[in-house]
Amino acid sequence: MSRIEKFLLLLACVTGLLSLFVYPLNTAGEGIASSPKLQVFCGLTLMIVAVGYALEETVLRYRLLAGIAICAVSLFGAWTLIAWLGIAADTSALAAESAQSGPGAGFWTASVAAWALGWLGVEQLAAVMSRNRLLQLVLRVVIPIVFGAWLLIIWELVTRGLSVPQVLLPSPSAIAERFANSTATLWVDFKQTFLKAVLIGYSMGCLSGFLVALLIDKSSFLKRGLLPVGNLVSALPIIGVAPIMVMWFGFDWHSKAAVVVIMTFFPMLVNTVAGLSAADHMQGDLMKTYAASYTQSLMKLRLPQALPFIFNALKINSTLALIGAIVAEFFGTPIVGMGFRISTEVGRMNVDMVWAEIAVAAVAGSVFYGLITLIERMCTFWHPSFR
Amino acid sequence: MLTVSAICHSAGFQVTDNGGRVWPVTVVVLAIIAVWYLSAVLLNSPFQKDSYKRQKQTDVSLVTLARDTMSQERPVLPAPHQVAQEIYKTTVQKKITSKRSLIFHSWITLSTALLGFVMGTVLGIVLAVSIIHNRALDKSLMPWIIASQTIPILAIAPMIIVVLNAIGIQGMLPKALISTYLSFFPVAVGMVKGLRSPEVSHIDLMRTYNASSWQTLWKLRLPASMPYLFTSMKIAIAIAMVGAIVGELPTGAVAGLGARLLAGSYYGQTVQIWSALIMASVLAASLVGLVSLANRLVLKRMGSLP
Numbered sequence: 002m003s004r005i006e007k008f009l010l011l012l013a014c015v016t017g018l019l020s021l022f023v024y025p026l027n028t029a030g031e032g033i034a035s036s037p038k039l040q041v042f043c044g045l046t047l048m049i050v051a052v053g054y055a056l057e058e059t060v061l062r063y064r065l066l067a068g069i070a071i072c073a074v075s076l077f078g079a080w081t082l083i084a085w086l087g088i089a090a091d092t093s094a095l096a097a098e099s100a101q102s103g104p105g106a107g108f109w110t111a112s113v114a115a116w117a118l119g120w121l122g123v124e125q126l127a128a129v130m131s132r133n134r135l136l137q138l139v140l141r142v143v144i145p146i147v148f149g150a151w152l153l154i155i156w157e158l159v160t161r162g163l164s165v166p167q168v169l170l171p172s173p174s175a176i177a178e179r180f181a182n183s184t185a186t187l188w189v190d191f192k193q194t195f196l197k198a199v200l201i202g203y204s205m206g207c208l209s210g211f212l213v214a215l216l217i218d219k220s221s222f223l224k225r226g227l228l229p230v231g232n233l234v235s236a237l238p239i240i241g242v243a244p245i246m247v248m249w250f251g252f253d254w255h256s257k258a259a260v261v262v263i264m265t266f267f268p269m270l271v272n273t274v275a276g277l278s279a280a281d282h283m284q285g286d287l288m289k290t291y292a293a294s295y296t297q298s299l300m301k302l303r304l305p306q307a308l309p310f311i312f313n314a315l316k317i318n319s320t321l322a323l324i325g326a327i328v329a330e331f332f333g334t335p336i337v338g339m340g341f342r343i344s345t346e347v348g349r350m351n352v353d354m355v356w357a358e359i360a361v362a363a364v365a366g367s368v369f370y371g372l373i374t375l376i377e378r379m380c381t382f383w384h385p386s387f388r
Numbered sequence: 389m390l391t392v393s394a395i396c397h398s399a400g401f402q403v404t405d406n407g408g409r410v411w412p413v414t415v416v417v418l419a420i421i422a423v424w425y426l427s428a429v430l431l432n433s434p435f436q437k438d439s440y441k442r443q444k445q446t447d448v449s450l451v452t453l454a455r456d457t458m459s460q461e462r463p464v465l466p467a468p469h470q471v472a473q474e475i476y477k478t479t480v481q482k483k484i485t486s487k488r489s490l491i492f493h494s495w496i497t498l499s500t501a502l503l504g505f506v507m508g509t510v511l512g513i514v515l516a517v518s519i520i521h522n523r524a525l526d527k528s529l530m531p532w533i534i535a536s537q538t539i540p541i542l543a544i545a546p547m548i549i550v551v552l553n554a555i556g557i558q559g560m561l562p563k564a565l566i567s568t569y570l571s572f573f574p575v576a577v578g579m580v581k582g583l584r585s586p587e588v589s590h591i592d593l594m595r596t597y598n599a600s601s602w603q604t605l606w607k608l609r610l611p612a613s614m615p616y617l618f619t620s621m622k623i624a625i626a627i628a629m630v631g632a633i634v635g636e637l638p639t640g641a642v643a644g645l646g647a648r649l650l651a652g653s654y655y656g657q658t659v660q661i662w663s664a665l666i667m668a669s670v671l672a673a674s675l676v677g678l679v680s681l682a683n684r685l686v687l688k689r690m691g692s693l694p
Contacts, residue, residue, distance in 0.1 A: 227416050240630055
C-alpha cells in the first residue's frame, strides 16, 4: 500500500468510528440510530478498513474488484447522506421547535469517511494494470466520472449542510430543478447564442483564416511579414472589439458573429501557416521528383501534414467562440441570448438560473470540443500522438 | 515604425533571423494602417455627407470630405491619428491620479491581471506537481482540467463579481480570480508536460543516487521544465489580461480599461473605446515581451541558450 492509501484508510477508519459511536448525527443530539442506512454505511466502511488491513496482499491482487466495491460503498454513503439532508429538512419544517437541528458533527465525519473511501476507490482503479483494451477505455472514462460525481457531491453536501444562501451558491439539485423547469427559455437562448452567433461566426472565422493562410503561404514575403503580426494579435485582448462590433452591426446576432469571426481568425491563420511548413524538406523534394504540381503537393503532402495544427486551432477556437459570443452580449442584445440572460438574472439575484445557463454553456462547449476531437482522431489517425 | 519592431522584438519574435523580418513586418503594418485610413474614410463618409446636406453645402471636394471624415467627434471608425491624439491627451496631459487618465485605468487593469497571473501560475504549478506524483489525480483530475476550459468562465465573470461583492469581498480580488481561472490552465498543462520531459535514463540516474521524489523534483524535473513553464506563462499572462478586462465590465464602469470600453460603448465615444483597446494591446504585448525576456535570461543562466 502506498502512503496515501494508508492515510486514506486511517482517515476512513477514524471518521467511521467517530460517527458510529461518538458524535451525534444532528445538532439536536440524535445519534446515528435514527438513520439505519447511515449505520449500514458506517459498518461497511469499517468492514472495508478491516479487510484492507487484514488481507492487504489479496486486496492488492484484485484491485479492480476492490476499487469497484469501495467506489460503490462511497457513492452509497454519499447518496444516503444527501437523502438524510432532505429528510432532516422535512422533519425540522414539520416540528417547529427543532427548527435549528441542522447536521451535526457525526454527519460531517460520515461525509469525510465517504469522501476518503471515494478517493481510495479511485486510487485502486487508477492502479489497475490491464492489457485489455476495452477495460482500459472503460477505466479511462469511469475514473474521471467518479471524480466529477464527487465534486458535485461535495458541492451539494456543503451548500445544503451548511445552508449556504441560495444567492451565494445554489446547490446542484436546485440548479437541476431550475434547469428542468425552464428548458424552453434555455433552448431559445441556446438557439440565439450558440446556433446562430457561435456556429456561423466560428465557421466563417475559421474558413477565412484558413483561406487567407493558403494565400499567404504562396509568398514568403507575406509569410515573414504577417506571421509575427498574427502572433502578436493572437496575444491581444481581442474581445475588446465587442462594443465596436455591437455599434457597427446592431444588437442582433450579427454583431456577436462578427466578434467570433475576429477572435477565431488569427489563431486559425497562424496555426495553418505554421502547419503548411511542417512537411520535411525531404518529403517536399520527393514530391518534386514526382513532378507534382502545386495543387498535388498541397493536397497530398502539405495539407495532411498541416492537419494537426489546423485541428489545434479548431479546438482553441471552439472555446474562444463561445466566450466571444457571450461576452459580446453584455454590450447589448435583443432580449434573448445566453449572455443577456446571465447578466439580467444576476441583476435579479436568480443565481440558480445563471448556473443553469452556465451548465448549458459548459455542456455545449464540451460537446463541441469533443466532436472536434473525434473528427481529429478520424482525420489524423496516422499521427504519432494517437498510436 | 521603430516602436512596432520594438514591440515585435519584445514579444519574442526574432526580428533579424530568417532573412530579415523587419522589412516585411514594416510593409504589413503600413498596409494595415493604410487600410485603416481608407476604411475610416469609407465608413465615416455617409454621416459626413448627411451633415453636408443638412448644412446645405454642395460641391464639396473629395479632399475636404476625406479630411472631415477624420475629424468627427464620434466617428464610426476613428482614424489612427485621432486615436493616437486621444491616447496622448489622456496619458501625458492628464495627471495620473485623475479619473480621466488612461494610465490610472491601465494600472488598475494591469495590477489585477498581474495578481491573477501570479495566483494562476502558482495554482497551475501546484496542480502539475501533484498530478505527476499521484496516479489517481493524474487519471481523474486531468480530464476535468481540460473540461474546465470549455466552460466559458468569462460568461460567469459578472456573477462571480456580484456574488463576491454581496459577501463583502470587493476590489481587486474577484477580478483577479477570473484571471486566475483562465491562466492556471496553460500553466498546469504545460508543466505536466514539462515535469515529465526529463529522459527516463536521467530519472533512473536519480534513483541510483537514492534521491527522494522531492529531490528529483527540485534538482531534475523543475530545471527540465523551465522552457515549458515560460511558454505557458506567455499564454497565461495574455489571457490574464483578458480576464481582468472582462472582470471590470460588470462592476458598473468604475475604473479600469474594461470600464473605459463599457463607458465608451454607453456614450458612443468610439475614440475612447479604440484608445482603451490600443492601450490594452500595448500592455498585453509588453507583458508577453517581459515574460519572454525573463525566459531568455533564465535559460541563459541555466546554460541552455548560447
